[in-house]
Amino acid sequence: MALSSPPMRVSCGPTPAAATTRSNNNNKNNNFLCSHALDAVHIRRAAELADKSAGFTSPHPNFGCVIATQSGKVAGEGFLYAQGTRPAEVLAAEAAGNFSRRGTAYLNMEPGDCHGDHAAVSALVQAGIERVVIGLRHPLQHLRGNSIRALRSEGLQVHVLGEDLNGKLIEEARKSCLLVNAPLICRAASRVPFSVLKYAMTLDGKIAASSGHASWISSRTSRNRVFELRGRSDAVIVGGNTVRRDNPRLTARHGGGHMPMRIVMSQTLDLPEEANLWDFSDVSTIVVTQRGARKRFQKFLASKGVEVVEFDILNPREVMEYFHDRGYLSVLWECGGTLAAAAISSGVIHKVFAFVAPKIIGGKNAPTPVGELGMVEMSQALDLIDVCYEQVGPDMLISGFLQPIPDATPVIPSVDETYEIDPTVTPYESRIIFFYKTWDPYGAFSNFSPHAIKMPDASGDYATWLSVEHYYQAQKFVGVDDPVARDGVENIKSAKSPEEAARIGRSMQRQQPDLVRSDWESVKIEVMYRALKCKFSIYPHLNSMLLSTAGSVLVEASPHDLFWGGGRDGEGLNYLGRLLMQLRSEFLGESHTSS
Ligand SMILES: NC(=O)C1=CN([C@@H]2O[C@H](COP(=O)(O)OP(=O)(O)OC[C@H]3O[C@@H](n4cnc5c(N)ncnc54)[C@H](OP(=O)(O)O)[C@@H]3O)[C@@H](O)[C@H]2O)C=CC1
Ligand SMILES: Nc1c(N[C@@H]2O[C@H](COP(=O)(O)O)[C@@H](O)[C@H]2O)[nH]c(=O)[nH]c1=O
Helix, strand or coil: CCCCCCCCCCCCCHHHHHHCCCCCHHHHHHHHHHHHHHHHHHHHHHHHHCCCCCCCCCCCCEEEEEEEEECCCCCEEEEEECCCCHHHHHHHHHHHHHHHHCCCEEEECCCCHHHHHHHHHHHHHHHHCCEEEEEEECCCCCCCHHHHHHHHHHCCEEEECCCCCCHHHHHHHHHHHHHHHHHHHHHHCCCCCEEEEEEEEEEECCCCCCCCCCCCHHHHHHHHHHHHHHCCEEEEEEEEHHEEEEECCCCCCCCCCCCCCCEEECCCCCCCCHHHHHHCCCCEEEEEEEECCCCHHHHHHCCCCCCCEEEEECCHHHHCCCCCCCCCCCECCCHHHHHHHHHCCCCCCCCEEEEEEECCCCCCCCCCCCCCCCCCHHCCCCCEEEEEEHHHHHHEEEEEEEECCCCCCCCCHHHHHHHHEEEECCCCCCCCCEEEECCCCCCHHHHHHHCCCCEECCCCEEECCCCCCHHHHHHCCCCCCHHHHHHHEEEEEEECCCHHHHHHHHHHHCHHHHHHHHHHHHHHHHHHHHHCCCCCCCHHHHHHHHHHHCCEEEEEECCCCCCCCCCCCCCCHHHHHHHHHHHHHHHHHHHHHHE
C-alpha cells in the first residue's frame, strides 16, 4: 500500500531551483531568472489591463492579454470590455499583427471556453504564439484547465504561475491576478456575491454626528473614489435607516460607466414616500423586506416601479444568497453600523474600504461604522488581510480583506502524488471524473453503492457486508473489548442501507470516541483499500467501469468529507479517489502482465 502517509497540500511544477539544476549552462540559468522577472512584469500588466473593465464584465471575469515578441518587447495588448465583446486574446493578437509570431502571450487568467467558444485559444494559435504564460487557472471548476489543455494540445508551451513558475516576483504577479478577479473567485467559493463594506469616518471613529447628520465626512476626492467603487459593483446596498436619514442617491457619478443596482434592506418598510431611490432616471431600486411587512406600502412601491422582494427571514446572508442566485457578482455595502454589524456577523463581507477623514466630531451616541459584534476581548478582533494604505485628498483610505481570497489552485492531485498513484495520469491535464451520489454516472464508485462484499474477519472466516460503507463503518469498532462496541458492529452490519450504516458508525464515533479502536487513524486507509479491492474484483462490470476511466483523475465530489472527498472547491484530500486510481493502476498492471 502506497497511500499510508498523512496528506499534504499541493502541488507545484519545477521550482526555479529545480529547473535550473537541469541546465548546466550558466547563461541559460541567468536567462531563466531574467525571463522570470519579465514574465512577472507582463503578467502584472495583463492584470492591470483586465482591471480596466471592472464592473462591465460582470458576472464574468476580467481578462487582459499582453503579447510580447521573442525579445520580450510588448507587441500588442487587449482586454475584455464586456460580456459578449471580443476576447482580450483576439484584440491583443490583432494589435500585435506579425510580431506575434513565435512570441509569448501573457494572460491574467485562463480563458473560459463557455459554450464551446474557443475564440481566445484559436486567436493565440493562429497568431503563431509559441508560449503562453497564465496567471491563474479559471476559478470555475467546470472550466478550469480546459483552455490550458487545448493550448497544449495545439503544441503551445503553457506555463502557469505557481505551478510551472515560482519565486517571489512570480508570487507577487500572481497576487495581482487574484486581486483583479477577487470578486469572481470569492463568489465561486462562498456562494454569495463578493461584498465590500465601505464607510467614511472621522478620526474619532464616527460615521455621523449624534444627530445622525453625515454629509460630509470624507472629502470630494474621496467621494469621487466612492463613485468608482460603485461603478465596479453590481449593486449598492443600504439599510432602511440610512434611507430615512440621508435620502441617498447611490449612483455612480464619475462620468459615465456602469451604474449599479440599488438595494434597500428594511424590516419595517417604514420608508418615506418621497425618496431619491424611487427616482429611476439613472437606475432602478430593489427593496428587500420581511414577509408581510406593510402590504399597502409594498403596493405603493410597486406602483413606482420599485421591485419588492419578501424574505421569511430577512438577514444579510439570505439576501446575499438570493442575489448570488440572481447572478450578482459584487455588492457594495454603504450602510450604517447596525446593518454592517449584521453583515459582518453573518460572514458575507469579504473586503472593507474605510475612508478616514482628519476631523473630530465627538458625541457619545454618534454612530460608528460597525455596531454590536458580541466581542469582549481584543484578541477576538477581526484582523484585515492584505491591508493597503492610500492617501486620497486629505483622507486616508485603509482597505483590506476580512477573508483571504481562496486559492483556486487545485489541491488534488499533486504532481508527485499522482504519478506515484497512477503514472498514466498527467496531473491537471487529464479529465476529472467526479462521482458522489450513487445515481451519478460514475456513482458505482461511491462506497454507498449497493454492492455487497465478502471480507475475512480476524480469524480468517468470511462474512458478507451489504456495501463497502457497512464494512468500513464497522471496522472502526472491531476488536474493541466492550459489549457496546460489539453490539455496534452487529448493528452496523445489519443496517438496512449504507446511509444507515454510516449514521450508526459516525454517531457512535462522535458520541463514544473511546469505543473506536486505538489504531483506527493509522489503519483506516488500508481498511478502505481492502474493501474497495474486493468490490472491484468480484463485480466484472465495476472492474470494467474503473478501467474505462484510465487516464482520468477520479474525485469523490463530497462537499463535506474533506478526507475521503475532494471538498466543494478541491480543498479536500480525496482519498477515496486516490485509492480508486491506485486500484485502477494495479488492475491495469495485472492485465498487462497477464496478456
Ligand atoms: N459615513 C458613512 O459612511 C455612512 C453613514 N451613515 C449614517 O449612519 C446612520 C444610520 O446607521 P444605521 O441605522 O446603522 O444604518 P442602516 O440604515 O444602514 O442599518 C439599519 C437598518 O437596516 C435595516 N435592516 C434590515 N435587516 C436588518 C438586519 N438583519 N439587521 C440589521 N438591520 C437590518 C433596518 O431598517 P428598517 O428600520 O427600515 O427595518 C435597520 O433599521 C445615519 O446617520 C447615516 O447618516 C450611513 C451609511 C454610511
Ligand atoms: N457620509 C458619507 C457617505 N455616506 C454614504 O453615502 C450615501 C450618500 O450617497 P449619495 O446620495 O449618492 O451621494 C449615504 O447614504 C451613505 O451611504 N459616504 C462617503 O463616502 N462619505 C461621507 O462622508
